[in-house]
Amino acid sequence: MNLKRYKLFAFMVCTATFFSCADKKEKKETVVQAKPVYEANWESIKANYKDPAWFNKQKFGIFIHWGAYSVPAYSSEWYPRNMYMDSATFSAQLELGKKGPSDVYLHHKEKWGDQKDFGYKDFIPMFKGENFDANQWIDIFEKAGAKYVIPVAEHHDGFAMYKSNVTRWNSVDMGPKKDILGELFKAGREKGMIMGASSHFAFNWSFYNKKDKFDTTDPENADLYSTKGKDLKEPVSEEFKELWWARTKDIINNYQPDILWFDFYLDIPDFADQRPKLAAYYYNKGIEWNKEVVLQDKNFSHEAFPEGTVVYDLERGKLPGIRKLPWQTDTSIGKNSWSHVTNWESKTANEIVDDLVDIVSKNGNLLLNVGPKSDGTIPEDQQAILFKIGDWLKINGDAIYDTTYWKTFGEGPTEVKKGHHSEGNNEGLSSKDIRFTIKDNKLFAIVLDWPKDGMVNIESLAKDSEYVKDLEIANAKVLGSTDKIKWSQETDGLKVTMPKEKPGDFAYVIQFDLR
Numbered sequence: 001m002n003l004k005r006y007k008l009f010a011f012m013v014c015t016a017t018f019f020s021c022a023d024k025k026e027k028k029e030t031v032v033q034a035k036p037v038y039e040a041n042w043e044s045i046k047a048n049y050k051d052p053a054w055f056n057k058q059k060f061g062i063f064i065h066w067g068a069y070s071v072p073a074y075s076s077e078w079y080p081r082n083m084y085m086d087s088a089t090f091s092a093q094l095e096l097g098k099k100g101p102s103d104v105y106l107h108h109k110e111k112w113g114d115q116k117d118f119g120y121k122d123f124i125p126m127f128k129g130e131n132f133d134a135n136q137w138i139d140i141f142e143k144a145g146a147k148y149v150i151p152v153a154e155h156h157d158g159f160a161m162y163k164s165n166v167t168r169w170n171s172v173d174m175g176p177k178k179d180i181l182g183e184l185f186k187a188g189r190e191k192g193m194i195m196g197a198s199s200h201f202a203f204n205w206s207f208y209n210k211k212d213k214f215d216t217t218d219p220e221n222a223d224l225y226s227t228k229g230k231d232l233k234e235p236v237s238e239e240f241k242e243l244w245w246a247r248t249k250d251i252i253n254n255y256q257p258d259i260l261w262f263d264f265y266l267d268i269p270d271f272a273d274q275r276p277k278l279a280a281y282y283y284n285k286g287i288e289w290n291k292e293v294v295l296q297d298k299n300f301s302h303e304a305f306p307e308g309t310v311v312y313d314l315e316r317g318k319l320p321g322i323r324k325l326p327w328q329t330d331t332s333i334g335k336n337s338w339s340h341v342t343n344w345e346s347k348t349a350n351e352i353v354d355d356l357v358d359i360v361s362k363n364g365n366l367l368l369n370v371g372p373k374s375d376g377t378i379p380e381d382q383q384a385i386l387f388k389i390g391d392w393l394k395i396n397g398d399a400i401y402d403t404t405y406w407k408t409f410g411e412g413p414t415e416v417k418k419g420h421h422s423e424g425n426n427e428g429l430s431s432k433d434i435r436f437t438i439k440d441n442k443l444f445a446i447v448l449d450w451p452k453d454g455m456v457n458i459e460s461l462a463k464d465s466e467y468v469k470d471l472e473i474a475n476a477k478v479l480g481s482t483d484k485i486k487w488s489q490e491t492d493g494l495k496v497t498m499p500k501e502k503p504g505d506f507a508y509v510i511q512f513d514l515r
Helices: 003-032 042-048 053-058 103-111 120-126 134-143 180-190 201-207 219-225 238-255 274-289 349-361 380-399
Strands: 060-064 088-090 096-099 148-154 194-199 259-262 294-297 311-315 327-332 364-370 434-439 442-447 455-458 473-478 486-490 493-497 508-514
Touching (some): 042 274, 120 219, 134 180, 148 259, 194 238, 201 238, 349 364, 349 380, 380 442, 380 508
Parallel strands (some): 060 364, 259 294
Antiparallel strands (some): 473 508
16 A cells, blocks of 8 residues: 555544544433433423332431530520520511520520620530441431431531531531531441431521621621621522532532431522422432432422422421321420430320321321430430330331321321421320221221220221221231230221230230231
8 A cells, every 4th residue: 555545544544433433422422411301490390200109118217406506405406596696586487586685695695605705606616526426326216116317417507517518617627527427328328228318508598696796797707607697587699599509419419318308498489499400400310320319398388399399398297187198297306406405305205106106197207306415425315215116116017117098097086286386286195096007908006095994996997987898807916915806896886805914005006907
């Protein structure tokens, strides 16, 4: 081959190679740039979203409020807000509450000094978490019977409990010097737990009171206390929304949470443009990760997320009846706080199990909060309650996990109040209050207290009840008991003679085997 012909051949090979590579590159780019399943608008999200079936099977999860607010251990996790309320206290909705300095403001000045000299930021170096052990926490939650865990990734205070690429105020660079979220995710997933994260950061915008006599107006602290001015009701700035979005994506991208839970302030009109963007981004990430993910919001004052686009969460409250779409109650072991405080008041295990049963019978899940101490230990009294719940679930879990709601949630005289923060208005449930769940060929009737005369009458299962059409009961037993029980289906109810000895201390499950 002469030189001229060789050059021509080489040119043709190079040209063919160039166009072949360009074609492959174009095809590759076409794949990468494929249209996402979810677009950032509600029409697209509603058309493509379906509640993940796995979430509704878990029934019981653990919430964790732990942060620098556990150092003062006073009042509640709202200590960092109320310590600056010198002339009046404003509610979560920024409504004027009690006039005059708050109790927390006065306490802080007396114990820690002036808020200009010792602000909330000064608790962070004291927040060491020296006894924190992620594996130990997960072991406790597993023993309690929990199937999923949602640590607070960042609360209103603005301190990130994870390795942040956005803010210096994080638990790796300050305080514990550990990736708390990351360590819990690792420990939980090794044990087969479903792991989620909660963000309360949106309210950081209006969380702190801004006055020159406080350290909250110091520009050096603006990345903790927010850049908002002195007007508590100042609209959320675009700059802050960009910061919120960057921090949210940081959690999503680096931890791939199975559940992403948001607190109330995301519901306000100022964040309207962020909500569909968030849902589309997170759901598309779930597809990328090859798993179904759950987004949760409270729709606190209105339907901020349209029905059926997220899993509805109800704070410290329940529903009066069945909701066919999955939902969740989040509440705390503590009656008076979510974070550890020295005057913590616990609910009883009996109250919590009754709530769990009531919620599950109505197609919901229970997310139960614990409040660890600042040193990273979970108080023994909280552990004791968790273990009692776990003991109950070992015996009766078949009536809870992986069940569905029945034709009616239950029966009984005790009315359940509806709505956020309504739990304090509910009365205790009685032996006449019965809840139902069903799984395969087993119908469970859960009696919420032990009948004094040893007799249970289930009116919903009476011979002529509308609920027993096409229902044939073959056998009945009480979970946790080896006694053979007597039962008869009559016109005024299905009557059960309970065992002589109680198989536990609360909530008793009668299992009916169906033909």
